Amino acid sequence: MRLLAPLRRVGISGRGLVVTLPYLWLLLFFVVPFVIVLKISFSDVDLAIPPYKPLIDWVGKNSLAIRLNFNNYAFLFTDPLYVHAFLNSVKVAFISTVLCLIIGYPVAYGIARSTSTTRNILLLLVVLPFWTSLLLRVYAWIGLLKANGVINNVLMALGVIHEPLEMLYTPFAMYVGIVYSYLPFVILPLYANLEKMDWQLLEAAQDLGCRPWQAFYKITLPLSRNGILAGSMLVFIPAVGEFVIPALLGGPNALMIGRVLWDEFFSNRAWPVASAVAIVLLLLLVPFMMWYQSVQARESAGTR
Amino acid sequence: MANAGEAAKAAPWRDPGARAYVQIERVSKSFGDFKAVDDVSLKIYQGEIFCLLGASGCGKTTLLRMLGGFETPTSGRILIDGEDMSGVPPYERPVNMMFQSYALFPHMSVEQNVAFGLKQDGVAKGEIAERVGTMLDLVKLRGFEKRKPHQLSGGQRQRVALARSLVKRPKLLLLDEPLGALDKKLREHTQFELIGLQDKLGVTFLVVTHDQEEAMTLASRIGVMDHGEIVQAGTPAEIYEFPSSRFVADFVGSVNIFEGKLLDDEPEYVRIGSEELGGTIYVSHGISAAPEAVVWAAIRPEKIFMSTAAPHGAGSDNVVRGAVQDIAYLGDLSIYLVKLPTGKVVRVTQPNTSRHAEAITWEQQVYLSWDASSPVVVTR
Numbered sequence: 001m002r003l004l005a006p007l008r009r010v011g012i013s014g015r016g017l018v019v020t021l022p023y024l025w026l027l028l029f030f031v032v033p034f035v036i037v038l039k040i041s042f043s044d045v046d047l048a049i050p051p052y053k054p055l056i057d058w059v060g061k062n063s064l065a066i067r068l069n070f071n072n073y074a075f076l077f078t079d080p081l082y083v084h085a086f087l088n089s090v091k092v093a094f095i096s097t098v099l100c101l102i103i104g105y106p107v108a109y110g111i112a113r114s115t116s117t118t119r120n121i122l123l124l125l126v127v128l129p130f131w132t133s134l135l136l137r138v139y140a141w142i143g144l145l146k147a148n149g150v151i152n153n154v155l156m157a158l159g160v161i162h163e164p165l166e167m168l169y170t171p172f173a174m175y176v177g178i179v180y181s182y183l184p185f186v187i188l189p190l191y192a193n194l195e196k197m198d199w200q201l202l203e204a205a206q207d208l209g210c211r212p213w214q215a216f217y218k219i220t221l222p223l224s225r226n227g228i229l230a231g232s233m234l235v236f237i238p239a240v241g242e243f244v245i246p247a248l249l250g251g252p253n254a255l256m257i258g259r260v261l262w263d264e265f266f267s268n269r270a271w272p273v274a275s276a277v278a279i280v281l282l283l284l285l286v287p288f289m290m291w292y293q294s295v296q297a298r299e300s301a302g303t304r
Numbered sequence: 305m306a307n308a309g310e311a312a313k314a315a316p317w318r319d320p321g322a323r324a325y326v327q328i329e330r331v332s333k334s335f336g337d338f339k340a341v342d343d344v345s346l347k348i349y350q351g352e353i354f355c356l357l358g359a360s361g362c363g364k365t366t367l368l369r370m371l372g373g374f375e376t377p378t379s380g381r382i383l384i385d386g387e388d389m390s391g392v393p394p395y396e397r398p399v400n401m402m403f404q405s406y407a408l409f410p411h412m413s414v415e416q417n418v419a420f421g422l423k424q425d426g427v428a429k430g431e432i433a434e435r436v437g438t439m440l441d442l443v444k445l446r447g448f449e450k451r452k453p454h455q456l457s458g459g460q461r462q463r464v465a466l467a468r469s470l471v472k473r474p475k476l477l478l479l480d481e482p483l484g485a486l487d488k489k490l491r492e493h494t495q496f497e498l499i500g501l502q503d504k505l506g507v508t509f510l511v512v513t514h515d516q517e518e519a520m521t522l523a524s525r526i527g528v529m530d531h532g533e534i535v536q537a538g539t540p541a542e543i544y545e546f547p548s549s550r551f552v553a554d555f556v557g558s559v560n561i562f563e564g565k566l567l568d569d570e571p572e573y574v575r576i577g578s579e580e581l582g583g584t585i586y587v588s589h590g591i592s593a594a595p596e597a598v599v600w601a602a603i604r605p606e607k608i609f610m611s612t613a614a615p616h617g618a619g620s621d622n623v624v625r626g627a628v629q630d631i632a633y634l635g636d637l638s639i640y641l642v643k644l645p646t647g648k649v650v651r652v653t654q655p656n657t658s659r660h661a662e663a664i665t666w667e668q669q670v671y672l673s674w675d676a677s678s679p680v681v682v683t684r
Binding site for chain 2: 198200201203204205206207208209210211214219222223
């Protein structure tokens with residue numbers, strides 16, 4: 001208390017400090033980099049270090065020139081590569097989200113309906129993969145999927161197939177990787193939602209003439225809507241910009257925006273174009289993030 | 305007394321020819337080693353309000369859930385309107401249930417909740433609207449059609465749940481602690497509403513409750529349950545005035561129970577000597593018990609007279625002295641706890657008939673006496 005007294009005199013309270021610190025953190029590590037990227041996206045390429053021309057420059061002695069270059073953005077929409085990559089990313093993210101929901105919903109449902117002891121074990125199993133790095137886990141999939149990998153060897157030893165299936169470096173491998181990596185992000189919010197569900201509602205529905213599947217469709221599914229939306233957003237938003245998994249498992253044809261971003265930055269050293277790609281990607285995802293936020297707010301308010 | 309036919313109609317359980325609407329035949333239900341319901345047989349007649357009364361864990365809810373189809377009997381069978389219900393799932397039974405938590409669908413309006421069962425059965429739209437409307441009128445919820453359950457008070461939710469379970473016109477309505485979540489005033493009011501509604505619709509009600517007052521008000525008959533068994537079934541008055549065991553006497557209402565031995569066992573009367581009482585109890589009817597058997601005399605608190613002077617014509621039977629240990633003034637009546645010289649504390653209630661009565665106070669010596677017809681003698 002005595003320590004805080006002089007601070008309070010100048011208008012700083014403990015509560016204010018607690019709120020200020022995270023905001024300072026966000027300002028420093030989110031807003032400032034964002035502004036830098038935004039700045040680069042409006043500049044010209046240059047053969048220099050860093051590889052772009054400054055936005056603000058002294059021209060002559062007493063005049064300051066601001067040069068905003070919109071060509072980088074125009075370029076994104078003229079070269080079909082970028083539009084194609086954006087659309088493909090959205091498609092991959094969408095399909096992955098749907099697959100995650102189809103696999104994750106029954107898992108979350110099963111966990112929510114299990115006894116409390118098995119429930120803890122099952123939840124632990126869902127979270128367990130996070131204890132190793134994502135990169136290692138994706139690499140492990142290479143070992144499973146490659147031509148002389150575990151899956152092909154087992155299938156051939158069993159006589160199911162006679163020559164190895166081509167799985168690695170195909171869209172199939174990429175979807176396996178994304179769905180595998182993001183599944184917990186669907187299961188956990190869905191579980192949190194279903195766990196609050198009053199199962200007596202299903203008995204009431206049956207009592208009023210519903211078969212079990214009808215009760216699920218009319219009661220459980222609509223009541224878990226917020227969980228479905230939350231889980232979907234948690235998969236969809238990061239999956240659109242996913243780079244590692246398509247790069248490692250998807251092969252050369254996996255044209256996704258994260259990959260394009262990487263190539264522009266590191267192969268072409270076209271920082272301004274790469275920054276423009278990043279900004280457009282962000283703008284593309286903002287509506288989904290806002291939607292997710294409102295779903296979250298509704299969920300915590302408890303009104304359905 | 306009305307004629308015999310009339311009486312049988314009012315009390316079909318007394319008519320051996322009457323057809324039971326719900327027949328529970330030797331039904332048992334075990335969960336692992338635990339016998340939740342133990343060999344229960346019961347007949348419920350059309351238009352009855354039958355209350356299953358018992359403490360929590362006595363098996364009453366399990367029995368109710370077996371009727372609803374949510375639990376399968378381990379043995380025995382249940383017939384509703386003559387049809388064997390074995391293997392019939394809940395969604396095909398001519399039965400509806402009102403859940404203790406009401407189980408209203410939170411994402412649906414009042415109207416949608418009530419219409420749910422009819423929609424499920426594929427009833428025509430116009431008819432649904434009409435029946436839901438009538439039902440909402442009946443439970444006085446007109447004007448609340450568009451509200452969601454979380455926008456309703458506890459009493460309104462209870463009425464939505466009731467409307468939802470009645471709108472399908474079930475042959476039997478199961479009610480699990482229907483008034484449990486309501487406060488006392490609302491409860492009393494709703495009890496009478498429920499009876500009125502049942503009378504109007506003629507649906508047979510099976511109510512589960514742990515509240516003996518609720519059972520007494522609602523029921524045409526009560527089945528008292530203990531450890532998975534129905535220990536006594538009868539009208540509220542029968543249960544209260546003629547309990548068949550100490551458990552029933554004690555569970556329904558409050559009672560003073562004195563352990564004793566039969567001194568005289570005659571066809572017209574018995575005399576019981578009780579060490580606990582420090583006196584003898586004379587009962588003006590015979591009982592069937594082995595001579596010298598240990599019996600219990602149960603006397604209701606309101607059937608004991610308390611006076612400061614020795615009662616007129618008092619012999620040595622049915623009168624004891626004691627000191628007032630505690631008084632609880634409840635307005636309409638007062639409860640006195642009187643300590644006998646033996647150490648036994650007797651509960652006596654007296655109506656406060658006068659505003660300026662000369663009050664009996666703490667530590668006062670009083671006489672307790674009762675009619676020879678008041679004690680109930682039970683052998684278990």
